Amino acid sequence: MTRSEQLFEEAKHYMPGGVNSPVRAFGSIGEAPRFIKRADGAYLWDEDGRRYIDFVGSWGPMLLGHNRPEILESVLDACKRGLSFGACTKIETELAKQICDMVPSVEMLRMVNSGTEAVMSAIRAARGYTKRNKIIKFTGCYHGHCDAVLVKAGSGSMTHGVPDSAGVPQGCTQDTLLAEYNDSDSVKAHFEREGEQIAAVIIEPVAANMGVVLPQAGFLENLRSLCTRYGALLIFDEVITGFRLGASGAQGRFGVAPDMTVFGKIIGAGMPVGAYGGRRCIMETVSPAGAVYQAGTLSGNPVAVSAGYAMLNILKNHPEIYDNLNAMGDDFFGQLRKTVQKCGLPYRVNHIGSLGCLFFTDTDVKDYESAKTSDTKEYAAYCRHMLAHGIYLAPAQFEAVFLSSAHTKEMLEETLEAAEAYFRR
Numbered sequence: 469m470t471r472s473e474q475l476f477e478e479a480k481h482y483m484p485g486g487v488n489s490p491v492r493a494f495g496s497i498g499e500a501p502r503f504i505k506r507a508d509g510a511y512l513w514d515e516d517g518r519r520y521i522d523f524v525g526s527w528g529p530m531l532l533g534h535n536r537p538e539i540l541e542s543v544l545d546a547c548k549r550g551l552s553f554g555a556c557t558k559i560e561t562e563l564a565k566q567i568c569d570m571v572p573s574v575e576m577l578r579m580v581n582s583g584t585e586a587v588m589s590a591i592r593a594a595r596g597y598t599k600r601n602k603i604i605k606f607t608g609c610y611h612g613h614c615d616a617v618l619v620k621a622g623s624g625s626m627t628h629g630v631p632d633s634a635g636v637p638q639g640c641t642q643d644t645l646l647a648e649y650n651d652s653d654s655v656k657a658h659f660e661r662e663g664e665q666i667a668a669v670i671i672e673p674v675a676a677n678m679g680v681v682l683p684q685a686g687f688l689e690n691l692r693s694l695c696t697r698y699g700a701l702l703i704f705d706e707v708i709t710g711f712r713l714g715a716s717g718a719q720g721r722f723g724v725a726p727d728m729t730v731f732g733k734i735i736g737a738g739m740p741v742g743a744y745g746g747r748r749c750i751m752e753t754v755s756p757a758g759a760v761y762q763a764g765t766l767s768g769n770p771v772a773v774s775a776g777y778a779m780l781n782i783l784k785n786h787p788e789i790y791d792n793l794n795a796m797g798d799d800f801f802g803q804l805r806k807t808v809q810k811c812g813l814p815y816r817v818n819h820i821g822s823l824g825c826l827f828f829t830d831t832d833v834k835d836y837e838s839a840k841t842s843d844t845k846e847y848a849a850y851c852r853h854m855l856a857h858g859i860y861l862a863p864a865q866f867e868a869v870f871l872s873s874a875h876t877k878e879m880l881e882e883t884l885e886a887a888e889a890y891f892r893r
Contacts, residue, residue, distance in 0.1 A: 472503040476503070486501075491862070491863065491864055494863040497864075502518075508533075509533045510872055510874040511534075521875070522872075523862075523869045524860060524862050526733065527733075529732070529737060530870070530874075531711065531873065532872060533873060542777070543778075546770050546774035547771055549770070550770065551771060552765075552766060563777045566784065567743065569784075570783075571710075571745075572716065573726055573729060575747055576745055576746070576748045577746075578745065579741060580743060583612050583707035583732030583742045584612025586612075586743055586744040587611045587612045587670070587744075588616070589744050590703055590728050592760055593751070593753060596759060597750045601667060603644055603667055603668050603669070604644075604645045604658055604668070604670070606649040607646055607648060608675055609649060609677060610672070611672075611730075615637075615641065616643070619641045649683075649836060650835050652687060659698045666700045667701065668702070668703050668728075669703065672707075673706065673717075673724070674718050676868045677866065678866050682820055701750065703726060703730065706729055708823070711780065712821070713822075714790055729744070729745055731745075734779075735776040736776040739772035739775045790821075793871060793873055796822065797823070798821075800883075801819035804824075804826060804887060815827060815828050816829060823869070824871075825869060827839065828847050842866075847865035853889075857886035
């Protein structure tokens, strides 16, 4: 038994399923999770001493790799001054200003502790501002585990959400309407029926929780138009895409400005932090400026905020990082696509910049239904093979592959060789 397997057995006595987040359990690929001991650059080392090339990157925020010296120094300096104050700090304002400067649609923001908390708070603010209750979300888009958006995905005929978890009362999702990603008509139909009751549309501008699914031409623009026409707010969940697809996220890349934006751990360089922001008139409804209550002792934690400020400062002052990352992504995912085709397999590779996914299906993946055609058992076998060859991938078909500036040409070539070995087996 490996050290990771021993640790997993022990963990199961003290934590549900032995983990603090379900996907870490590796249940979908039939193995015990790797217990990670340390990380540096684009590498992880587990408790057994095995080294992996990391394509998870703490689920996205490690855009610059692990232990970037400038970020690490900023964190250590902040720790020396104190871990938590529950009081205002200068660095909070500096990070908020930095985000507002980089993302033009965000005129004011509130920091929280996670993407889930940011989504929950953004929806509350949208309802408070519009004085409406209903929201539209999309099947296959994940917005954290807050009750209002934790609804069952996959039923295109559903009008009202059904709770996707035990413990979520039906009443919490009765105002959640489901639409289909890349299907403007499904959104339009909701507005035509209930437009005066809809407070907001929330969406991942690039879906990254049913694998990676890109918006088709005109889709995001149509959402913007519908929300404007009916007086609803458009909320972009950029927990994954924010500051990854460019300095102003997916909204900058596609040229579509939402009314509100949700950010996650990337604004803390991987530390526990999130934020929601948008137009000043909306954000001024949030307490203590307005009547929409939201609070948090650890919001704007000085250590996490210092890490995020250091990271965003690097990205803001070195735009070539994005040029290099996007070129790396185009080459890597393009080569992966060629490898699959060369081996005579019909699988699909979706990608945008440094974010991508290999789908084990012969169907073009453009929404949740087409993503579900993927062979998850085949992905599990592929993932096990890659792990055995020192390549750390997410243990689930419907997660993304994340590249970082710390990945080298040699690392990517090693990864492609391991993938080709699997497909030629």
